[in-house]
Amino acid sequence: MASRQPARRWTVAACLVVIVAQGVALATITLRGDAREPHRVPLLIAAPAVVALSLSHDADAMSGTPFDATWTDDEDEARSEVLDGTVVAAVLVDLRKTQDVVLVNARTDGKLNDAVVDRVTAISASHDRTVTVQEVAGSGSARAASRVRWFVILSGLLGFGFVLGISLVRGPVAGAARLGMLRVLGLGVVAVAGAFLLQLLPWTRLPGDDLTIIGLGALYVFTMGAITLAVEALAGLVGLAAAAATYLVLATPLLTGTSHYLLPAPWPAVTPWMPTGAAQATLADVAYFGRGVDRPQLLVVTAGALVAVVTLVLARRLSGLSQGSGKVEAVPVRHWQLRVLGAVLPLAVLAGLVVAFVPTDVVATPALPSVATQTTCVDRGGRPRTVTELNDQIAHLQGTPAFQGADVGADAELGDGRFLVVFGDTLRSEDFDGPLFARNSMLLWDTDCVSVVLPPSQGALIPDRRDGVGYWPMSTAVAHRPGYDLVLVSAQRVRATGAGSFDFANLGPSLAVFVVAQGGTPQLISVRDIGPDDPKRSRPEWGAAMAVDDNWLYLYGTANPDTEGVFGFSLQVARVRPDHVLDASAWRFWDGSTWQRDARESAQLVAAVEGVSQTLSVFHRGDRWYALSKKDGDLGDQMAFWTAPRATGPFTPTEPVADLPADQDTGAITYMPLAHPQIFPQPGTMVTSYSNNNTDPQKIKEDPTLYRPTFLRVPLPR
Incomplete structure (x- = not known):
């Protein structure tokens, strides 16, 4: 007992x-305070791959991890997966419009559907977009x-x-x-x-x-x-x-x-x-x-x-x-x-x-900070018709504190006939309501207006990383789609190493993706760093030039062997479908005879000795391919073309087409020649540009017009 x-x-x-x-x-x-919030809800983003991949990443990164997002480029697949319950909801993104469709199944828990729609609406609103809800289930869905x-x-x-x-x-x-x-x-x-x-x-x-x-x-x-x-x-x-x-x-x-x-x-x-x-x-x-x-x-x-x-x-x-x-x-x-x-x-x-x-009401999502860009007209002079008019417009562009001086000037022609131009390190005036310096900026040329494109932060259009690393544009490429354009901007990751204009370290390439609806404002969708940070010049700078041909995006990479006396850069090439450019596994590299997966096996199309600049232009005209750069890198003083029968070379240098020397007396320097095949095209010639700067930062501060690109027309080698 x-x-x-x-x-x-x-x-x-x-x-x-x-x-x-x-x-x-x-x-x-x-x-628990978050007991009425969604957690890891299966969500499917249906959009072109380069956009869907980014949006699904943004959904996964939301505070509180409300979504477990995947993506597809097939709208029918999205409808099917909502209908059979594989995912709770799908977002159909129509880049031709500013309204997305959220598919939900009426047979799913109603409060869960409401919570998902609420959060998707917040994401869309931050991109200046709206949503409409569509139920996909048929009869027998009630309760x-x-x-x-x-x-x-x-x-x-x-x-x-x-x-x-x-x-x-x-x-x-x-x-x-x-x-x-x-x-x-x-x-x-x-x-x-x-x-x-x-x-x-x-x-x-x-x-x-x-x-x-x-x-x-x-x-x-x-x-x-x-x-x-x-x-x-x-x-x-x-x-x-x-x-x-x-x-x-x-x-x-x-x-x-x-x-x-x-x-x-x-x-x-x-x-x-x-x-x-x-x-x-x-x-x-x-x-x-x-x-x-x-x-x-x-x-x-x-x-x-x-x-x-x-x-x-x-x-x-x-x-x-x-x-x-x-x-x-x-x-x-x-x-x-x-x-x-x-x-x-x-x-x-x-x-x-x-x-x-147990609380049954679902916590509403607070409004997310806007990431939608806006345009402001800064010049009513209309679109120039000649190189002289273009240079005059660039030189006298004083209509906005947001753009006083910048370099680069890579352009892209949109499907609706407009042009956008991306610039590097951009100076603003003292009375600008925002940062006085940005690593990048954009101007948009329409028939009757030149507009500056600004994000809500008023800072760089491609925002700096949280650690202060910024993005310096190199090249652009456009994939035209019905009703909109995908604009790809390659950039260098730049970290400041001092207070001077040339005190910076290049850490590697990156890609930014913009969507531009017909007649709409360019909207940044994604920024993706390519490879880990690495300041060595011997690793290829993929995207130093880009070109779209036959629905392939060609990304050219430049590298310097860090050998004494070698100032130029070698040239290599990779390719990928534009919609899959952010998927590194889809890239293929030319090894001299075939396309393969290993970037280390990529062949040199141009040798570094007397080679190209780190940033250049490559384009297709007629039955020839052309590369435009300074001979022997940016320390050289001659602009020249290299020609090839195909995108993979071999590229052969031609006679110089322009002299771009530095002026030791005034400190003026010229660098980064770029080609503009879409601007004022004429047979046998090409509109090109080069960047201007000065070794004395005070001179640029006193006269920002000294820090703007200059355009010129040069003969195109046969």
Whole structure:
């Protein structure tokens, strides 16, 4: 008798621990401030690859990780995955317009759909876009999530309730193997009958194949009952209490009518791998989403049943009952009933409190900072018609404090006839409402206006990294699409190393992607660094020049061997489809005979000795390819062309077409010749430009017009 008292005390203490553990687990749902926010909701972005990849990354990077985003460039695939429940929602991005379509399934939890739409709307608004919601499910969608939820709740309660009832009537743990087998067989009969009844009743009936739904329901009933039998066999009253607590905790999303995606971590990750969550997902797939039985989810429920049955057998063997007298120590049924009710009722009360007090309203998303750019007209002189007029316009462009002086000047012709020009280190006037210096900027030429393009920050259009590294444009390329253009801007990653104009380190190339709707403002979609930061000039600067031909984007890379006396750069080439330019695995490099994956095997199209500048232009005209640069790098003083029969070379230098010497007396320097094939085209000639600067920063500060590109027309070699 004395030995029973400590055992009973231990049992009571263990049950109290179970109750407290359940209370703590449920409190995380009711008390956590983010309990009503979505977590890792499957979201699909449907857009051209180069845009979709970036937008999915932005969705994943949102505070609180509301989305687990993927992307596709196939709108039909997006609709299909929403319809069959593979994803909760999909965003169809139409770059020709400023409105996106959010696809949701009416059979999914309504509050979850609202939460997803709210957050997608916030993302779109930050890009100055709007959304419209479209439901893709057909008839029979009303209360779909609720019907599945109640079917699973009642199935789980049936399995647990059968064991609880047997335990209350017959006491804990069958006294003989034969009686234990009867309990398992009885559970199986109740499982089938219960699932059949649930499918028969009009308020719990699910659409779809009746036999499949009854089979899945019966499997889940049996699993929950078998697990309860197993833990009761292992730990008696404590096991029964633990089974009740575990079921009530795991069923919280069902009991509260809340999607597990709206509960805090680890619920979104854990729920699908538990029998309750797996049964709910599988029944929803069969009843409403038309996906058939999901094998991994079916395996989760089946594995739970198998493990429980094996545990029952092992528990009997370990306790020695199968080899002993076939009887267990008698426990008065009345005492056992009181113990069971004393352990289970507090658990049920706790669960009821959770159902009553769990917040059901979804937290609204605060407005996100705008990243949409705006244009301001700074010159009403209209579009120039000659090189002389263009130089005059550049020299006298004083209409805005946002642009006083800059270098580079790489241009792109848009599908609607407009031109945009990107500049490097840009000076602003003292009265400019923003940073007085930006690593990059953009001007937009229309028929009657020259506009400056500014982001909300008023700083660099391609914003600096958080560590202060900025982006210095090198080249542009355009992929024309119906109703919009994809504008690619290659850039150098630049870190300041001192206060002087030439105190900087080049850390490697990057790519920026702009979308420009017809007649619209260029909008930055993505910035991607290519490779790790590396200040060595011997690694290729991919994107030093870019060209689009036959739906291929050619990216030319330049490298200097860091050898004494070698001032020029070698030239290599890679190619990729424009829509996949941000996917490094899609790049292929020319090794002299074929395209292959390894950048280290890329062949030199131009040698570094008497080679090109670090930044140059490569373009296609007629049946020839041309490269334009300074001979022997930017320290050279002659502008020249290299010609080739194809994009992969071999490139042969031609006679210089212009002298661009530095002036040691005034400190004036010239560098970075660029070609502009789309500006004022004339047979046999080419409009080119070069950047101007001065070794004395004070002179530039006093007269910013000394720090602007100059355009000239030169003969094109045959």
